[in-house]
Amino acid sequence: xxxxxxxxxxxxxxxxxxxxxxxxxxxxxxxxxxxxxxxxxxxxxxxxxxxxxxxxxxxxxxxxxxxxxxxxxxxxxxxxxxxxxxxxxxxxxxxxxxxxxxxxxxxxxxxxxxxxxxxxxxxxxxxxxxxxxxxxxxxxxxxxxxxxxxxxxxxxxxxxxxxxxxxxxxxxxxxxxxxxxxxxxxxxxxxxxxxxxxxxxxxxxxxxxxxxxxxxxxxxxxxxxxxxxxxxxxxxxxxxxxxxxxxxxxxxxxxxxxxxxxxxxxxxxxxxxxxxxxxxxxxxxxxxxxxxxxxxxxxxxxxxxxxxxxxxxxxxxxxxxxxxxxxxxxxxxxxxxxxxxxxxxxxxxxxxxxxxxxxxxxxxxxxxxxxxxxxxxxxxxxxxxxxxxxxxxxxxxxxxxxxxxxxxxxxxxxxxxxxxxxxxxxxxxxxxxxxxxxxxxxxxxxxxxxxxxxxxxxxxxxxxxxxxxxxxxxxxxxxxxxxxxxxxxxxxxxxxxxxxxxxxxxxxxxxxxxxxxxxxxxxxxxxxxxxxxxxxxxxxxx
Numbered sequence: 458x459x460x461x462x463x464x465x466x467x468x469x470x471x472x473x474x475x476x477x478x479x480x481x482x483x484x485x486x487x488x489x490x491x492x493x494x495x496x497x498x499x500x501x502x503x504x505x506x507x508x509x510x511x512x513x514x515x516x517x518x519x520x521x522x523x524x525x526x527x528x529x530x531x532x533x534x535x536x537x538x539x540x541x542x543x544x545x546x547x548x549x550x551x552x553x554x555x556x557x558x559x560x561x562x563x564x565x566x567x568x569x570x571x572x573x574x575x576x577x578x579x580x581x582x583x584x585x586x587x588x589x590x591x592x593x594x595x596x597x598x599x600x601x602x603x604x605x606x607x608x609x610x611x612x613x614x615x616x617x618x619x620x621x622x623x624x625x626x627x628x629x630x631x632x633x634x635x636x637x638x639x640x641x642x643x644x645x646x647x648x649x650x651x652x653x654x655x656x657x658x659x660x661x662x663x664x665x666x667x668x669x670x671x672x673x674x675x676x677x678x679x680x681x682x683x684x685x686x687x688x689x690x691x692x693x694x695x696x697x698x699x700x701x702x703x704x705x706x707x708x709x710x711x712x713x714x715x716x717x718x719x720x721x722x723x724x725x726x727x728x729x730x731x732x733x734x735x736x737x738x739x740x741x742x743x744x745x746x747x748x749x750x751x752x753x754x755x756x757x758x759x760x761x762x763x764x765x766x767x768x769x770x771x772x773x774x775x776x777x778x779x780x781x782x783x784x785x786x787x788x789x790x791x792x793x794x795x796x797x798x799x800x801x802x803x804x805x806x807x808x809x810x811x812x813x814x815x816x817x818x819x820x821x822x823x824x825x826x827x828x829x830x831x832x833x834x835x836x837x838x839x840x841x842x843x844x845x846x847x848x849x850x851x852x853x854x855x856x857x858x859x860x861x862x863x864x865x866x867x868x869x870x871x872x873x874x875x876x877x878x879x880x881x882x883x884x885x886x887x888x889x890x891x892x893x894x895x896x897x898x899x900x901x902x903x904x905x906x907x908x909x910x911x912x913x914x915x916x917x918x919x920x921x922x923x924x925x926x927x928x929x930x931x932x933x934x935x936x937x938x939x940x941x942x943x944x945x946x947x948x949x950x951x952x953x954x955x956x957x958x959x960x961x962x963x964x965x966x967x968x969x970x971x972x973x974x975x976x977x978x979x980x981x982x983x984x985x986x987x988x989x990x991x992x993x994x995x996x997x998x999x
Contacts, residue, residue, distance in 0.1 A: 484796055484805075485982050486869075487554040487694045488966040489953045494695055496703060496710040503692035503714035504721065505635050507685070509782035510750040510775065511588045512722050513729030515682075515835070517748035519675040520730035521737075524664020531675025532726050535682070538913065539719035542846050543686040545853040547715025549867055550690040551707070552699060553968075554951055557687040557849075558796050559869035565852040565881025565920055567931065568800070568874040574845045574885070575797040581684040582790030583815050584838060586613075587822035589779045589786070594823065596751040596775030600768050609823040612779060613816050619784045634777055641774040645757035646728050649735060652760070656735050663734045670906035674836070677896075677909040681835035682722060684842040688789045689718050698950035732757065751775045790815035800871075803989045840896055840912045844889035847916035848881050855921040856880070862929030866944070870971050871985040872994040873938060878931040884919035888912050935998035939972025940979060960984040960993065971995060 520528040561571040594608030733747035746752035758767035794811035856863035892912035952967040959978035
């Protein structure tokens with residue numbers, strides 16, 4: 458079936474879903490007409506989202522639990538895994554201008570199968586929103602004597618208005634606050650290295666000797682951050698088209714703002730561990746506060762600044778850091794919940810509904826004092842996050858590029874994909890399930906520290922095995938979307954040609970469109986998603 462591009466004769470007004478998603482293309486391909494930012498602005502905006510202080514708390518916690526040597530090796534393992542798995546995902550997002558949910562659909566999970574990964578990602582956003590909000594509440598209590606329960610509420614409510622307008626506001630916020638954040642973060646670390654050189658030897662001698670099991674336990678906590686690549690991709694999908702003239706800048710931005718985020722994350726974890734060891738060694742009662750970033754920076758600032766200024770800068774750093782990351786957590790979480798709900802119910806309630814929903818869950822976690830159970834929560838979550846991300850990366854690298862069993866170009870539109878693809882869905886379920894059993898000691902205490910390796914190994918191997926067994930049968934329900942216009946331009950970028958959706962009467966670019974089953978016209982991906990009767994969905998192609 459090949460549709461012509463006749464103008465539709467019906468008239469209608471844009472739906473709520475259409476109007477709202479045009480702001481930031483919540484559920485769909487991001488068109489080049491909207492992507493007006495330079496590669497540099499997109500990269501800085503994406504990296505602005507990693508300003509969080511949770512890395513300092515994570516580094517401190519694993520160092521206190523396992524010692525400096527084991528923590529450093531754990532951080533190194535974490536960095537290698539994150540970079541290797543994040544690279545193919547970041548490339549696909551920037552090249553094809555789609556978020557990780559849309560990538561996941563066509564990389565082994567199917568149209569409905571990727572809903573479970575959206576729930577995993579949404580969980581990541583509210584867990585880390587709660588963690589960052591807890592750190593902000595600690596800063597407000599220390600600097601302004603705000604009760605902790607009220608600090609939790611303030612750190613949650615202040616984010617809502619900043620996230621309403623999507624990428625346009627977020628990019629401006631990230632670009633303007635990043636220089637001040639960098640200065641406030643680097644200053645105390647540099648001061649310690651210059652004025653207290655003995656702190657370096659104290660740092661390296663802290664804790665027990667090297668032990669492989671402890672290294673993996675430390676790495677498991679750090680690897681809970683593996684889903685951060687999805688938040689980086691929420692920015693990277695707005696990259697401009699890759700052309701011969703901007704190729705070097707394009708790749709630099711993708712590498713730094715995509716998998717490269719882990720370099721900055723690992724550095725922050727090492728700094729957090731360094732500051733924690735210094736406080737334990739030099740400050741009375743330091744053990745009780747060494748894993749709290751606001752105290753880490755306050756104690757160091759006090760060494761070279763007046764007390765009032767040290768307190769002010771510590772609180773300012775905490776507030777800036779938490780706002781920078783939690784606008785991203787809230788934004789990405791609202792996208793994830795909205796995607797899942799819209800696909801399952803074929804109804805779009807509005808992204809702001811799920812923005813509020815995500816913030817409420819985060820607030821409940823904060824009030825439940827999740828900070829005291831950080832290692833356990835993050836270690837458990839890491840198994841689910843690793844299973845998802847590694848499966849998608851494995852599908853792209855092995856099934857797309859090596860075996861050629863998975864379609865090279867990503868597909869995300871309803872009607873083009875099977876409901877569930879066992880290649881990714883089963884691989885993730887097995888990898889996550891077995892590694893969680895290992896994590897809780899279900900297969901014996903001896904193998905318990907190795908749950909990260911179990912998750913990574915199974916998620917890496919199972920996708921190509923299942924793709925070979927199924928012969929790639931369940932990737933595409935159709936190979937033809939019924940439209941004559943080419944999908945990509947001469948440089949391999951998604952086409953900028955515009956078509957009109959005959960349902961919502963809005964114009965969208967070619968990659969977001971497909972032919973309608975019942976009309977001689979085109980229909981956009983969101984109208985396909987909300988088609989309750991499947992009247993417009995193309996039939997199975999033999």
